[in-house]
Amino acid sequence: MSGSLPEGFQIDLSIEAVGWSDETRLEKIVTRAVAAAFAATDLEVQRGSEVSLLFTDDDAIRKLNMEWREKDKPTNVLSFPGSDPQDDVYGPLLGDLVFAFETITREAEELGIEFDDHLSHLTVHGLLHLFDYDHQENDEAELMESLEKTILATIGIDDPYADRPLVAEGS
Template sequence: MIRYELNQSRLKGGRRVKEADVARTLKAVSEALRLRRDTEISVAFVSEKQMRAFNKEWRGKDTVTDVLSFGRLERAEKAERGEMAEILICYEQAKRQAEEMSHSVRDEILFLLVHGILHLSGYDHERPADAKRMFPLQTRILTRLGVDPRI
């Protein structure tokens, strides 16, 4: 099971993500990945300015992105020693993407959360062979959550 810390302190004016949605999403991912051990992640919402800085520093891209994942899913004991994986989500970018694709911000954020956790689990989509592994699993998880996987 994936345990988590959720930091929404940067979100103002009712822009909160329901904790129940996050918990349900992490449970679905845990089951899909058949995780047999407790792992722990941190999920934080950051501003556009912060996301752009992180994206430039870690990916060499001077632009805002929707989600970044750092680290790998680790045993809970390692997380307690500060070796926790982290997912950063830019709410403003997620909102823009949701509006462009005509779906809810909630669904966009759940999509980004699933996508980020799969990256933390070693999945990637840079090469076609990797994408063929990652995207069907992502689709199954999103469908189970009732989120349109075509986001």
């Protein structure tokens, strides 16, 4: 079960760093992950909503992480929510997700998983943040991780948290 995108939903991709796959391949990976998230949950968006994805590098994401989160280090994905929801329906500007190539590559290697699977996981993770899911507290982290595992399982990706401790800290 992978599902499809909500009617009129748009994914806007921008690549601004070297190392990333071509846009067609990235679009396939993230569209599959986003569609699975909508199919496996009750996330609701206005018709014609959009999410923007920026594929960048560690230096650029480190600067954003410092500016917005006061953390002077690169991270794998940052989420920037867009429009405020109306009665739990989000959009039309869902928000922005920013991905760092070097960090994602390093993490995938360290975890012994495929790059595409890790990027899919981070896409789902970032998307859930745009819908106000968080992992600052253990109960929030448990809920968010449970949703991630459920969504990823629908597209054949193993539990990304298996054999790893619960992470209740901002990503």
